[in-house]
Amino acid sequence: MADRKPDIDEKLSHVAFDIDAEAHITVKKERCGECRPRPCLSACPAENYTWNEAKDELLFNYEGCLECGTCRFVCPLDAIEWSYPRGGFGVRYRYG
Amino acid sequence: MDKVDCVVVGAGPAGSACAIALARKGIKTVLVERGGNAGDKNVASFVLFGDVLGGIIPGYQKEAPLERAAGDNSFMCLREKDFIEFRARLGSYFENPSIFTAYRSRFDRWFSEKAEEAGAELVRGQLVTGLLKENGRVVGIRVGEDELLADVVVGADGIHSVVSREAGLYVDDTSRYMIGVKEVLELPPEVIEERFLLGPGEGCVRDGWGYPVSDVGGLFTIYTNMDAVSVCLFAPVDAVKEARVNLRERFEDLKAHPYLHALVRDSKLREYEAHILADGGRMKVDRLYDDGVLLCGEAGGFNSGMWIGVPSGMLSGLKAAEAVLRAKRTGRYDAAALSCYRDILFETGLPRMLYNAKRYSDFIVNSARKHMEGFTDNLFGLLEDSIMQEVAFQDPEPFPAIETAYAGLVADYVPAWLARPLRALVGVLGRLESWWTKRRIRRTV
Ligand SMILES: Cc1cc2nc3c(=O)[nH]c(=O)nc-3n(C[C@H](O)[C@H](O)[C@H](O)COP(=O)(O)OP(=O)(O)OC[C@H]3O[C@@H](n4cnc5c(N)ncnc54)[C@H](O)[C@@H]3O)c2cc1C
Ligand code: SF4
Ligand code: SF4
Numbered sequence: 001m002a003d004r005k006p007d008i009d010e011k012l013s014h015v016a017f018d019i020d021a022e023a024h025i026t027v028k029k030e031r032c033g034e035c036r037p038r039p040c041l042s043a044c045p046a047e048n049y050t051w052n053e054a055k056d057e058l059l060f061n062y063e064g065c066l067e068c069g070t071c072r073f074v075c076p077l078d079a080i081e082w083s084y085p086r087g088g089f090g091v092r093y094r095y096g
Numbered sequence: 097m098d099k100v101d102c103v104v105v106g107a108g109p110a111g112s113a114c115a116i117a118l119a120r121k122g123i124k125t126v127l128v129e130r131g132g133n134a135g136d137k138n139v140a141s142f143v144l145f146g147d148v149l150g151g152i153i154p155g156y157q158k159e160a161p162l163e164r165a166a167g168d169n170s171f172m173c174l175r176e177k178d179f180i181e182f183r184a185r186l187g188s189y190f191e192n193p194s195i196f197t198a199y200r201s202r203f204d205r206w207f208s209e210k211a212e213e214a215g216a217e218l219v220r221g222q223l224v225t226g227l228l229k230e231n232g233r234v235v236g237i238r239v240g241e242d243e244l245l246a247d248v249v250v251g252a253d254g255i256h257s258v259v260s261r262e263a264g265l266y267v268d269d270t271s272r273y274m275i276g277v278k279e280v281l282e283l284p285p286e287v288i289e290e291r292f293l294l295g296p297g298e299g300c301v302r303d304g305w306g307y308p309v310s311d312v313g314g315l316f317t318i319y320t321n322m323d324a325v326s327v328c329l330f331a332p333v334d335a336v337k338e339a340r341v342n343l344r345e346r347f348e349d350l351k352a353h354p355y356l357h358a359l360v361r362d363s364k365l366r367e368y369e370a371h372i373l374a375d376g377g378r379m380k381v382d383r384l385y386d387d388g389v390l391l392c393g394e395a396g397g398f399n400s401g402m403w404i405g406v407p408s409g410m411l412s413g414l415k416a417a418e419a420v421l422r423a424k425r426t427g428r429y430d431a432a433a434l435s436c437y438r439d440i441l442f443e444t445g446l447p448r449m450l451y452n453a454k455r456y457s458d459f460i461v462n463s464a465r466k467h468m469e470g471f472t473d474n475l476f477g478l479l480e481d482s483i484m485q486e487v488a489f490q491d492p493e494p495f496p497a498i499e500t501a502y503a504g505l506v507a508d509y510v511p512a513w514l515a516r517p518l519r520a521l522v523g524v525l526g527r528l529e530s531w532w533t534k535r536r537i538r539r540t541v
Contacts, residue, residue, distance in 0.1 A: 004345060005345065006344045042341070043336045043337065047344060066371075070275050093139060096137075096138050096139040
């Protein structure tokens, strides 16, 4: 399979969000150091989970969340506390 | 604290259908939706099979926000550079259409407004965070700091249903969960019609398997809207978890495939979306209710095999409403009173649908996901071999159809103990076939 890298920021720029000041998903990042193979990195369709090599820690960005819920099922260490955003906040699909 | 007859959680197809049916019978119903508008949060490919809807809103074809009538269906199988397609067009479907493409964002909103028109109170932009219970019995919902009491709560809150979890009815079976990633790709209507071989305003749905998700038994759909094509790629959640399948990259592979490329090249991305669904067969119909609570739609596992769940979701919503009405007549809403839901469901085709969906889903989970890659390769190999042999005219031996079909489509799936006797039998049948065909050739030409 060819290595075609999607430009996720470009894709997400076509999605409407009403961003809450409060994160709806929280990650217990202290667990991530031990974690292999860190399935959240490849699983999230919005690439909200990335690994910061310099700081050697997980970066999580709730603002671009598509609210699919995939991450809540993939974490082997139960580090992801998943919930929907508060009512009225979050993704607003126009062509869902 | 406020109290109503019934709270329906989630204004998707199931919840709105349920609220419409309840409100039409004069039941004081509140329909709570977390999206600022119903549909804001919802994603499907989306093909609407409209027969159930027609029973709720006669003449919906004229007023619902629909895109194209879909009377042109294809099934296909892809390999990296190849494809096999089976296309069926039923002219009568276009004359009196009941299958349409649409956008859930618009459709769900329209349908939820029908619930309001019927007399239900639609509360938008409110997330139900939990259930209120009294002696183990569900007596209402929590919405953040607020509470609302009800005789009965209907959970129509989809795949991540908080109602089913809090009521202890949730069945966790991620092996039947699929994640769908979708792009809505804008193209002028005439270009869509030209590329998809459609008349003006006509639409098609194309479903396929194989590349770029054959290794995990994934699927994809390509549906035409009026001025955009919706492409959706599905893979099992377990594959994303265990095989670390990256659907973002697989999506790019799909769009670069010659089949897709020819259809969507030079299009403009309109929206990028993702949502989970479950194959049917996860839940049991006698575990869809408890004291003061009922489940319908995706929250109750009412999905057919594959990804079709809107009509079955709507019908289960109507049946949940019927159960509430029956319980109301007895004045009791405990599990015993609500167990009529099960009997009401058995008067419909839904249990049969669930049975088939479970069998289909078992087959996918246990067998198809493991064998899809090999099967796809064999199918293409068979096609190549048979074409090449029959255009070169070098081989006086007739084409060994039995041997080839066995080797290509059956051999890999035969249990070990049966392999040798079956192989021997196929050998004998193959020789018979050859002898018989040669005899026919000599007598015919
Ligand atoms: C990618 C994909 C493609 C699909 N394609 C098709 C298709 O082409 N045709 C088809 O028939 N089916 C399709 N399906 C299946 C179909 O979408 C579902 O079966 C259907 O949506 C189920 O309807 P529902 O009303 O039960 O749930 P949903 O449509 O999920 O509705 C649930 C509603 O509840 C709301 N909600 C959830 N939690 C809360 C809460 N705590 N508080 C308040 N509100 C809440 C949500 O915002 C949502 O509006 C597809 C599914 C996916 C994921
Ligand atoms: S899968 Fe869980 S534990 Fe592992 S890196 Fe991701 S969030 Fe951390
Ligand atoms: S819910 Fe989906 S989009 Fe949001 S962070 Fe999890 S995997 Fe990513």
